[in-house]
Amino acid sequence: MKKLFLVFSILTASITVMGQQPIPVKPRILISTDIGGTDPDDNQSMAHFLMYSEMFETEGLVSSPSYGHGSKQNLLDMIDLYEKDLPKLKKYIKGFPSPDALRAICKQGRQGAAPFKGYTTATEGSDWIIKCARKESTRPLWILVWGGLDDLAQALHDAPDIQNKIRVYWIGGPNKKWSTNSYVYIVENFPNLWFIEANASYRGFITNDKQPGKFNKDYYDECIRGAGYLGKDYIKYYDGKVKMGDTPSLLYMMDGDPNNPQKESWGGSFEKFTHSPRIIFNRSTTLKDTVPVYAIIEFRIKGPEMNIPADSTCFTMTTDGQDWDGFYLGNGEYAVRYAPKSTAVLTYKITSDIPGFPEQTGEFVVNNTWPGKIDADDYKLGDYWYTDRNDANLFEGKWQGSKTVSKWRKDVLQDWAKRWELLK
Structure with a gap:
């Protein structure tokens, strides 16, 4: 139904989604990531982002490790690999950002979780979120959060006016336990924020590493091995098995209309919820x-x-x-x-x-x-909070809404395989 149709014979920055409208304007995005922390799947997702970065107007890459020892240097290391592979990618696809342009927007956020009140003092990362959000634009700034919410909470505390200028897609689930205090600060003080809380849907992208085949445990050997510097680096993370739990946030932005979370998209489909338990x-x-x-x-x-x-x-x-x-x-x-x-x-x-x-x-x-019955102590949410679909038919095992992502997984990996092929 829905495939990215990439014409390698024509140098173009336009990528269309078959069955949907092409992306009319590159979305403005800022990625907040705990890359270098305890879970190396952020490195995998960062490789995917860099290989598709011509599709976005990227305004920030913020290191926000609520837990672990990640830092801005982990982002710079990935950009160094991208720089070495870029000449091959540019032969076929126009519009990739320069490595120096990406380095310039790498910022260090908070290292460690916020205290009980949910915020502390400004960081380079939280200040950068504010600066990007306040830019004059008719388009919102999409903040894709791959880890904790600490820098986002700090930015909202320091500049409440940005809440109507941003939209958030958060990979929650395990990341939620690392940033409970910043999450509470946001839901208590900014219930009208536009926010996707993906606690389980993203799991539809994680490889079944016990099942053989090109799109499961053999993807690295069949599609990535021998593909440039990013490919050589990829084997360091989960022995090359595809996890990439943060990638659905990017896939969601590769659609013609990310403003409607309730429609189907490579990055999942979501429903409104009115209370956070x-x-x-x-x-x-x-x-x-x-x-x-x-x-x-x-x-x-x-x-x-x-x-x-x-x-x-x-x-x-x-x-x-x-x-x-x-x-x-x-x-x-x-x-x-x-x-x-x-x-x-x-x-x-x-x-x-x-x-x-x-x-x-x-x-x-x-x-x-999730979210279950309403209780008096729950946090009341506004009209623009979305989460994993609760339809029993969309569960995979215990993971709510997971099928809204997994149904597109093969299409995504097929398209990515074409880009890896350019690096061989």
Whole structure:
């Protein structure tokens, strides 16, 4: 139904989507990525972006690692590879940005998650988001978030006027647990933001690495091996297996009308939702407590009053093999947030070195109902929030809406294979 038709015999910057309208104007995009952090699929998605970068008016590449040690240098390293491959790509396709132009828009964002209030101080990355959003343009700035929301939250805090100038496509799911505090800041203070929260649909792009074939575990060997410097680098990430969980945000922008999230697109199809679930616990939990997947789970604890600033990190919650910072809110009140990434039965332990702090353990069940029934503590959303489709026929296993992406996966990889072929 829908394929990119690339005419290699004619040098052109125009790429059409068969069955849809061609992209009338290059979309303005800014990518916020945790490349170099704990998940190397950002490197894979960055390679894909660079090989299709003539399709976008790219205004920013921001390093925003909520967790891990990623930095702007990881972006620059990928651009160095692109520079070496660019002469071959330019023989067949016009409009690629120069490597120096891309280097100039690489910015360093926050390294590490925001505190409980959801923001701290400006970064080079958050300031760049503001600068790009405030440009005079009849087109919105699309912010594609491949990691945490910390720099976006900081930009909105520092410049609330940009909320009507931007549109956000966020790869949530596991990234949500790394930026619960910045997410809460955004939904509480900017409910009218235009926002796609893709918690599971993107999983439709991840390779079935146990299934043989050109479009599964053999894609690297059949399509990438021997293809330039980007191809040589690609094997470093998941041994060349295609994950690229962030790529659906790019695919969504390669359509003729990204303004309608409810239509079908290579980057998924979404539905409106009016409430983002939040569950508050003022006690230890048991297996009788069930929470929705991807929900904000907030543990509130009453403890000793401390002579330390509010929002200070002072205790730890350990769950699912990871540690999460807890914060002092003042007046003897403490809190920590968590967002489960998939269905599970989770245990947790809350500990602190503070004398008299009420340490606790507990467990709870995570079900597969997103966003689930409305609760009084939920965050109320405006008219332009979208998320994974809840139709049972669009699940793949436990992943909600995944089929809205996976149905196009072969088409995407076929088209990308043509570009890899140019580098051989």
